[in-house]
Amino acid sequence: MMNDDDKQPEGNPWMKSLLIWVGILVGLALFVALFDGPTRATAGEGIAYSEFIQKVDEGAVRKVDIAGKVATGTVDGDKTFRVYLPDDPSLSQRLLEKGVVLTVKPEEQPSIWQYILVQSLPFLLIIGVAFFVMRQMQKNAGSGAMGFGKSRAKMLTQKEGRITFADVAGIDEAREELEEIVEFLKDPSKFARLGGKIPKGALLVGSPGTGKTLLARAIAGEAGVPFFTISGSDFVEMFVGVGASRVRDMFEQAKKSAPCIVFIDEIDAVGRHRGAGLGNGNDEREQTLNQLLVEMDGFEANEGIIIIAATNRPDVLDPALLRPGRFDRQVVVPRPDIEGRVKILEVHMKKVPLAPDVDPRTIARGTPGFSGADLANLVNEAALTAARKGKRLVANAEFEEAKDKVMMGAERRSMVMTDDEKKMTAYHEAGHAIVSVHEAASDPIHKATIIPRGRALGMVMRLPERDNYSYHRDKMYANLSVSMGGRVAEELIFGYDKVSSGASSDISYASGLARDMVTRWGMSEALGPLEYSEPDGETFLGYSSARPIRMSNQTAQLIDDEVKRIVLGAHERAKDVLTENIDQLHILAKALLEYETLTGDEIKRLIAGDDIGRDQPKGARPVPLGTGGSSIPKTKRGGFSGDPAPQGA
Known part of the structure; x- marks a missing residue:
């Protein structure tokens, strides 16, 4: 990337447009002045021909200058006039008889240059307007009618907000x-010496x-070479051949600035596996990919051009694009661990004024699986929450509230629930919590809320x-039991006929986990x-990220029986x-x-x-606990949450 001293001052587009229009207006003024000169030279008050003859007869006219069909002169001493003359042969004799000083000039003829200018002016205006419009359309490469094949890669200039590797953490x-x-x-x-x-x-x-794009911006901020950036979707257009032309033009621009770096964001938009379409391989995307492959590593080597690309779908990229020589390195940017989150x-x-009770490590421990963008959003939500409360510092309470909002969603306190619905919800969530406490392999409870x-x-x-990178069998069985705890609590307290649909997400989670286990x-x-699952990746005319599995009907039935056995076993355990x-x-x-919301420590003390050591919240209305049924409808909106599904072992 260029240094600040090497940058050329960029013109203001608004100022350029203003100067162009000022030039046009000045040209029009000169043109008018050119042809209006003779007219202004004969300027005077226009009078009727009859009035002119009357003034001549009265002797008021002393001097007349005749040029063609126009006569000018003075009347009544110092008053000038102008009159258009008809074909009157006796006019000269009448003027002489009255003692008028008569001057006759030939009619002024326009020069050849004036004639040519008058005839060509409309065409010059049309050509000028068309040129101006075309230039405006082609200002951004590829956006004009004649610039479809131009590359849309832009050189990053980092005028302000420069990102460096010091701003990249956790990876x-x-x-x-x-x-x-x-x-x-x-x-x-x-490196070359070795x-x-x-x-x-x-x-x-x-x-x-x-943080893939953030890393690319950090490279742009650190590298001392030009940095071009473009999106994968900028190559593909509705016209066949445009994408390949843009690839060629992009590398031509890069060669002129070598050594340089070209960053292609979301390369999967153009780098998908060939043969995925319904055509015969001549569609626009495949032509663009073929040209990209040739430019990156073909007969003509592009020395000094480094391609950095980003994607979250590496499974759909063409193998020819991933081989060494094109992408020598595949840099995995994972979700950060606890140290990275800190x-x-x-x-x-x-950039946030923090209260003394804020500990980044405590917040990092409570946000497993959060990406860098999630953590940035968490800090921003905490700052917004503190601002709404009118605070000057962001305290730990705001971070906890923001974390709950990001992980569980915003509170819907305006939602009206009957006492029976609250009671059902309380027992459902208490069932999850009690089973979780008594399952040794279960993760500790952070919070329970109704x-x-x-x-x-x-x-x-x-x-x-701690961060988990794989899940063991005992933890999976514990998660299954916890997910069934809410449904079992409803059955025990309210009876078989009053079980609600609130456990739908729990059942879905338990069924999916049990099927993955099998x-x-x-x-x-x-x-x-053995693996019996169908392939998860996309299939491209016989190629797939996983080999298709052919199962007999007996095997499929056995899988269903095993899934049912595992889920029902978790139900019995709960x-x-x-x-x-x-x-x-x-x-x-x-x-x-x-209290509506309890922390994990408060649940353990209960x-x-x-005693949990806090008063009942203001406005809370005690609800009698009983073992009888409730008036909860059979179907209702929403559901009770389960635990997030574990990642594959």
């Missing part, structure tokens, strides 16, 4: 890979929000004590350690836990009805028989 390994490329550009001799060559390309792969939070908290959030009427949130992770003794601890279920449900 140290990915940053180090790209720092080496920047170092190679700054000092190539350090025979090393600069990488031709680097592909940034990661989930949305992990660093990311510290970066975003620099305040509607998002699409759920209530929620029990569990947070892991078909993907080999955790069924009846089926063994029923045993809640039956043995029915008193704890009543205590926790009553506390949820009184179960142990201790």
